[in-house]
Every structure is written in structure tokens, then in C-alpha cells.
Amino acid sequence: MTSPDELAIEVKGLVKRFGDVVAVDGIDLDIRRGECVGLLGPNGAGKTTTVEILEGLQEPTSGHVRLLGLDWKRSATQLRQRIGLTLQETRLVEHLTVEETVKMFASFYPRPLPVEELIGMVQLGEKRGARVGKLSGGQRQRLALALGLAGDPDLFFLDEPTTGLDPQSRRALWDVVVALKARGRTVVLTTHYMDEAEVLCDRLVIIDKGRVMTRGTPGEIIASLGADQVIELEADPALDLERLRPLPAVVSAQRHADRLSLRVKELHVALPSVLREVELSGARLRHLSTRRSTLDDVFIGLTGRSLREGTEEKAA
Known part of the structure; x- marks a missing residue:
């Protein structure tokens, strides 16, 4: 105290x-x-x-x-x-x-x-x-x-x-x-x-x-996210979020325009299962990257939007 x-x-x-x-x-x-x-x-x-x-x-x-x-x-x-x-x-x-x-x-x-x-x-x-x-x-x-x-x-x-x-x-x-x-x-x-x-x-x-x-x-x-890493990917046609959310080590999945963002606990477990799902769906992978979780991920998890979104208001 x-x-x-x-x-x-x-x-x-x-x-x-x-x-x-x-x-x-x-x-x-x-x-x-x-x-x-x-x-x-x-x-x-x-x-x-x-x-x-x-x-x-x-x-x-x-x-x-x-x-x-x-x-x-x-x-x-x-x-x-x-x-x-x-x-x-x-x-x-x-x-x-x-x-x-x-x-x-x-x-x-x-x-x-x-x-x-x-x-x-x-x-x-x-x-x-x-x-x-x-x-x-x-x-x-x-x-x-x-x-x-x-x-x-x-x-x-x-x-x-x-x-x-x-x-x-x-x-x-x-x-x-x-x-x-x-x-x-x-x-x-x-x-x-x-x-x-x-x-x-x-x-x-x-x-x-x-x-x-x-x-x-x-x-x-x-750490409150419960996820150490983020997988970001784009595929054509777009993947079904409901098929990605239950995959091993995936904590959450969100869509931002054409890009999917998956927060994961263990990258070495999650990434192979995500790639298998892409293959099974018959989609063409246009983008794939991984990175560590950030504070912006925390805010997106809390509110569904980025810290840099929104317009300045008088009461900002």
C-alpha cells in the first residue's frame, strides 16, 4: 500500500x-x-x-x-x-x-x-x-x-x-x-x-x-493477453475465423479488413496447425508474418480497435 x-x-x-x-x-x-x-x-x-x-x-x-x-x-x-x-x-x-x-x-x-x-x-x-x-x-x-x-x-x-x-x-x-x-x-x-x-x-x-x-x-x-506471439496472415479466398479459433495454442482470432490476426501461446505449436488449415481450405496464402505481442494488441483485445484509431475530439 x-x-x-x-x-x-x-x-x-x-x-x-x-x-x-x-x-x-x-x-x-x-x-x-x-x-x-x-x-x-x-x-x-x-x-x-x-x-x-x-x-x-x-x-x-x-x-x-x-x-x-x-x-x-x-x-x-x-x-x-x-x-x-x-x-x-x-x-x-x-x-x-x-x-x-x-x-x-x-x-x-x-x-x-x-x-x-x-x-x-x-x-x-x-x-x-x-x-x-x-x-x-x-x-x-x-x-x-x-x-x-x-x-x-x-x-x-x-x-x-x-x-x-x-x-x-x-x-x-x-x-x-x-x-x-x-x-x-x-x-x-x-x-x-x-x-x-x-x-x-x-x-x-x-x-x-x-x-x-x-x-x-x-x-x-x-502478459495479460495470455499470448506471447501474433500470427498475421492473408489468404485468397479469406479463411473462416471459426475454423482457426479452436486450433492448438490459438488464444484468439480477429479480422481486420483482409488480414487475420491470431494471438497464440506457443508459436511452434500454432503455426503448423494454421498452415495445415490453409492447405485444407484450398486457399492461396498471400501474406504470413509473426511478431511478439504488443501494447496495441492489448488494446485491440480490450476494445476491438487500435490505439491509433479514432478522430480527435474537443473532449479528447
């Missing part, structure tokens, strides 16, 4: 309504100090609304929220000095240089990190004199990350921080998160990237339709 003093974030019964739309529907969260927790879910799941409430950008309809032992109604000034955040999109002054922008944001805090350190953390040393308006998308996002870290926060929020970034910028951001964890800081991350969640997060909370579907370490959540 985690004591309240060990918690960076404590959320009980969080609800947020926009008119008749329930964006967050009774979420509970306990996030320990010094861990990185990922909030996963498709667009419109309620994860961004949840994070915005934690950041003090929105008020909940009901529920109890405490950050670092404080709440927004009584301790807003203290919390603003102790948290940092990077939004999906940050608007900056185009004519200021990178160094000028970092200096300006650092001046907002009583004990900021040195400007040199902030610029170095996000690998923008060669761009320190460049104007913000001349930066690439990845460089602007790294600058936004430096600004969020300016106050040396105890608690840091990253909302879809690597969407649209090039591989180098993504890795640079990953390195910063790893460094924050090493210093005992708490990180809350929302992401659609499964590799990102598995590499960076100590624990995950999967949200859909405003509710928590499951939670645990990445390994625990993937």
Missing part, C-alpha cells in the same frame, strides 16, 4: 463533463514520486482532458485531485513553480532567439536550471542564436521541452510530445525523460507510440471512453 507521502499524484473519482458529453468518467490514479507513468488511449479517450485537469488548465466537474500533496484551489502558485509541461503545440515568439526564449522562461521561476544546461539537455547548442521562426518542427518541439523544464520541476507532464518528430528528435526527448527519472523526478506521458511507452514508462494506464480499462507495468499488461 502506497502512503500519501509517497504519491506525486492522487486522483479519486475524477469526472469531467462538457454539456451532455462525459469526457472523464470516474478515473482513479495513484502515481508514485520518481516514476514515469504513461496514459494510453485512442483520440477521444479522455486522456488529454485528464492531463489538463492535473495541470490546472481545466477544472473537474467532480472528484479529488492532489499533486505533490497540494491541490489547485489552495496552492496554485506553489504548484506552478513545481510542475512543468509540454503541450501538443506550443506557440512561441518567432523573432526571439533560442537563447533569449530560454532566458525569458527561466526568469519566471525562483530556482531555474541554468540556461546553458537547458539548451544542452535538448541538444540545441548549435541553434542557440537562431530565431525561433527559423527552427524546424523537431527543433521547436525540443525548445518547448527546454521551456517546460526551466523551473527544474518535481513533476513533468508530456502530452503527445513526439508526434510528428523525426527519429533523432524523438531519441533526444527520450534521453531527457530517462535523465529526469534518474534524478527522481515524476513524469506523466501521453503517447500513441507503443515503443515509446514500453521504453520509458514504469507503469501504464490504458483509458477508453473516459474510464480506466487496465493498468500495470508494460510487461504485466502484455
Whole structure:
């Protein structure tokens, strides 16, 4: 049992309504100090609304929220000095240089990190004199990350921080998160990237339709599938799912457009039986591949759709 003093974030019964739309529907969260927790879910799941409430950008309809032992109604000034955040999109002054922008944001805090350190953390040393308006998308996002870290926060929020970034910028951001964890800081991350969640997060909370579907370490959540491997295949004509589901070591079978996805316990047992079924059916195999189970497989198993499906809604 985690004591309240060990918690960076404590959320009980969080609800947020926009008119008749329930964006967050009774979420509970306990996030320990010094861990990185990922909030996963498709667009419109309620994860961004949840994070915005934690950041003090929105008020909940009901529920109890405490950050670092404080709440927004009584301790807003203290919390603003102790948290940092990077939004999906940050608007900056185009004519200021990178160094000028970092200096300006650092001046907002009583004990900021040195400007040199902030610029170095996000690998923008060669761009320190460049104007913000001349930066690439990845460089602007790294600058936004430096600004969020300016106050040396105890608690840091990253909302879809690597969407649209090039591989180098993504890795640079990953390195910063790893460094924050090493210093005992708490990180809350929302992401659609499964590799990102598995590499960076100590624990995950999967949200859909405003509710928590499951939670645990990445390994625990993937293990909950009861299947280690996935077989994906396409055949012409299409195979009958009802003939594949009873095959040895097959845990479940689903169809996505023309492709069949079979989650299996023992690949060496399941694969020969699947190939025999293809042969018996007289179908022509157009595609066959195998891979290990992923977090996206977990979400498909829970909801029947992918984490990357859906459209962004206002209440996302």
C-alpha cells in the first residue's frame, strides 16, 4: 500500500463533463514520486482532458485531485513553480532567439536550471542564436521541452510530445525523460507510440471512453493477453475465423479488413496447425508474418480497435 507521502499524484473519482458529453468518467490514479507513468488511449479517450485537469488548465466537474500533496484551489502558485509541461503545440515568439526564449522562461521561476544546461539537455547548442521562426518542427518541439523544464520541476507532464518528430528528435526527448527519472523526478506521458511507452514508462494506464480499462507495468499488461506471439496472415479466398479459433495454442482470432490476426501461446505449436488449415481450405496464402505481442494488441483485445484509431475530439 502506497502512503500519501509517497504519491506525486492522487486522483479519486475524477469526472469531467462538457454539456451532455462525459469526457472523464470516474478515473482513479495513484502515481508514485520518481516514476514515469504513461496514459494510453485512442483520440477521444479522455486522456488529454485528464492531463489538463492535473495541470490546472481545466477544472473537474467532480472528484479529488492532489499533486505533490497540494491541490489547485489552495496552492496554485506553489504548484506552478513545481510542475512543468509540454503541450501538443506550443506557440512561441518567432523573432526571439533560442537563447533569449530560454532566458525569458527561466526568469519566471525562483530556482531555474541554468540556461546553458537547458539548451544542452535538448541538444540545441548549435541553434542557440537562431530565431525561433527559423527552427524546424523537431527543433521547436525540443525548445518547448527546454521551456517546460526551466523551473527544474518535481513533476513533468508530456502530452503527445513526439508526434510528428523525426527519429533523432524523438531519441533526444527520450534521453531527457530517462535523465529526469534518474534524478527522481515524476513524469506523466501521453503517447500513441507503443515503443515509446514500453521504453520509458514504469507503469501504464490504458483509458477508453473516459474510464480506466487496465493498468500495470508494460510487461504485466502484455502478459495479460495470455499470448506471447501474433500470427498475421492473408489468404485468397479469406479463411473462416471459426475454423482457426479452436486450433492448438490459438488464444484468439480477429479480422481486420483482409488480414487475420491470431494471438497464440506457443508459436511452434500454432503455426503448423494454421498452415495445415490453409492447405485444407484450398486457399492461396498471400501474406504470413509473426511478431511478439504488443501494447496495441492489448488494446485491440480490450476494445476491438487500435490505439491509433479514432478522430480527435474537443473532449479528447
